[in-house]
Amino acid sequence: MQYSSLEMMTIACSRRISNDDVVFCGTGLPMLAAMTAKYTHAPYCTVFFETGSIDPQFNEIPMTVADSRVMYRASHHGGLADAFAYMQNKFTGPKVVGILSGAQIDPYGNLNSTVIGDYRKPSVRLPGSGGACDVACFVGRTMIFMKHEQRRFVEELDYLTSPGWLRGDDSREEVGLPTGGPEFVITTLGVMAFEDSTKRMYVHRHFEATNLDDIQKHTGFEIDTSRSKVEPAPGEEELRILRQKVDPLRLILS
Numbered sequence: 001m002q003y004s005s006l007e008m009m010t011i012a013c014s015r016r017i018s019n020d021d022v023v024f025c026g027t028g029l030p031m032l033a034a035m036t037a038k039y040t041h042a043p044y045c046t047v048f049f050e051t052g053s054i055d056p057q058f059n060e061i062p063m064t065v066a067d068s069r070v071m072y073r074a075s076h077h078g079g080l081a082d083a084f085a086y087m088q089n090k091f092t093g094p095k096v097v098g099i100l101s102g103a104q105i106d107p108y109g110n111l112n113s114t115v116i117g118d119y120r121k122p123s124v125r126l127p128g129s130g131g132a133c134d135v136a137c138f139v140g141r142t143m144i145f146m147k148h149e150q151r152r153f154v155e156e157l158d159y160l161t162s163p164g165w166l167r168g169d170d171s172r173e174e175v176g177l178p179t180g181g182p183e184f185v186i187t188t189l190g191v192m193a194f195e196d197s198t199k200r201m202y203v204h205r206h207f208e209a210t211n212l213d214d215i216q217k218h219t220g221f222e223i224d225t226s227r228s229k230v231e232p233a234p235g236e237e238e239l240r241i242l243r244q245k246v247d248p249l250r251l252i253l254s
Helices: 005-014 029-039 080-088 132-138 212-217 236-246
Strands: 022-024 046-048 096-101 115-117 122-125 141-146 182-187 190-194 201-206
Touching: 005 029, 005 141, 005 182, 005 236, 022 029, 022 080, 029 046, 029 096, 029 236, 080 132, 096 132, 201 212
Parallel strands: 022 046, 022 096, 096 141, 141 182
Antiparallel strands: 115 122, 182 190, 190 201
8 A cells, every 4th residue: 555654654653652641742743643543543542732631532633732623522621731730740640652853863862952053053943842841851751753864863962952861871860850761763764762771772663665774874873773673564444544534634644
């Protein structure tokens, strides 16, 4: 079956959401992944938004986290404070998976979404953290969407916006971050994961059209590709749900 890179990324992420997960969701691909998971294998996962809507029903895809469609038949309507309290609650927090993205990522999953170049005289000024730093610090685990390019996968960030595994090993715990850390990086070429001990990124799965040499070629640091396996292509039912139920107008997939 024919499918796009965006569809492959969305489905790869959705497969990594389970029934027990509480998904802190943004717009775009994170929302597509969460909705696809709910409509396929994880109907009981809870999706919530920083605007305070918790566990809505998705009759149509919302375009922003402030879209009124994120509130349709939700279990709770609150505000920003409610959402971030829910994210850090000792009962729900460890179950929360946050889905993030950025302009740059380093070998330990740290993200930059603030500036390219010197902070005081940047070549590009980016949107900044929003709530991403809070999510990266306090949720049980994170998944990250990235376009796989050398300029994005860098040895050292221009600016640290959202912490991943910091310098690797136990450095995250040493600075007082109690839980979490990135689990997967879903890119246009495959799925990256992190070593259990060193916390350095490696290639966990590559997409069927991806050559492993291309992953190294498009990564600005040395990355282990030796243990990678092929990520299964999207199934017919996964694509049907994504195309016909989640985003039938291709508002995001286009």
